[in-house]
Amino acid sequence: MGAMTADSTDARPTYQGVRTGGRSARVRSAVLAATVDELRTVGYADLSIPRIAKAADVAVTTIYRRWPHKSQLLGEVVSTVVAASVLEPDLGSIEDDLMALARSVAAVLTEPTMLMLLRSVLSLTNDEFHELTTRHWHERHAVATRMVGRAVDRGEIPPQPDPKRVVETVTAAIWLRAFVTHGALDEPALRGLVDDALIIARHRPAS
Amino acid sequence: MGAMTADSTDARPTYQGVRTGGRSARVRSAVLAATVDELRTVGYADLSIPRIAKAADVAVTTIYRRWPHKSQLLGEVVSTVVAASVLEPDLGSIEDDLMALARSVAAVLTEPTMLMLLRSVLSLTNDEFHELTTRHWHERHAVATRMVGRAVDRGEIPPQPDPKRVVETVTAAIWLRAFVTHGALDEPALRGLVDDALIIARHRPAS
């Protein structure tokens, strides 16, 4: 492979440096910020690299070199933003936990910028994204399982054959309403969803 | 405004003709078919009008004149395709009805072309689409309400404070799994969703 300028004896690693600090870091964050801005205003389909470049005060070339495809740029934006959005409430009762979760999910899916971002991601079919979302949901399922597990330990609900179903009942409806149905997502609506989830949790016949 | 060639006296509607049959109809359906094809292969973001034109054996100009924006073309495709997808099973029991519904929804959301089409629609934020989807879901909610109403009449379940919630419990989970979670949508999975919906329907305290 490599025809790097490496002396015959391997010992000294002749300048392997990758520059991640200083200018590079500034450019990176400027571009990501500008991208979020563009996404919010025009959406992913008409995302224009030249416009992003201008907004970030960066040369077009630079962006194309670091992110050969638009989807890669979007990927980096998403993973930095989404990372912070997985929370695990532990308020001492399953009802409170579910309500806290419902509120946070609804808040995220109602916020315009985030909504646009997620719309963009969902419209993609790349493999990288498939993997990224799969990993993300594994995490969330783990969180859900633990949350329900604690409720079972406390004796609030009987053991569940599929713990994540309890949480899914709540989140699925929120997603559907936020994205396609445009249904209600106010406090009483969320309350109703949590109630339903609890009914399922309490009355499901043991498998 | 208009400097149309209209004689002073308004009476006679001087040739208001809009030609919808013959050639126009042929072109229309050819373009729509070609669009579905393109959508399936490359997706909405990189949808190329020139390629559609070639595939449909139609001049590029024609497409741009009839559908000034890509989104309008997509809109027409979607509304012709989606129209046929609202079914109302009436099999004599709420369980069978829900299963039939679940199967059909899962089938639609699993079929690659349809999935791509819906992804495209969801990535848009146009007002026209907002209205289109709102209307569509009004229909579906009406169907759901009737279906649940019949079950109540048969005495299978008690009267519901919000009938469409019963159906939403099933469809929401299917949507979430198909679009974002990549969760299971096989027969037992659907069965589980229907069971949960029925638990809610039977045990929800009357409002």
Added chain:
DNA sequence: AGGCTAACGCAATCCGAGTTGCCTTAGCAA
């Protein structure tokens, strides 16, 4: 059948995204 004109087709043109080669700037290590 005849004529009016909506709708289509063709070709030239415009415009902006994406690409490439080369030069300049500025991290980083010695």
Added chain:
DNA sequence: TTGCTAAGGCAACTCGGATTGCGTTAGCCT
């Protein structure tokens, strides 16, 4: 500091999607 070189900037170029003007075809009405 000094020097090496990653990483960024600049400008010219390519390519294909979008637009426009004008001639041609073929619905539809009388």
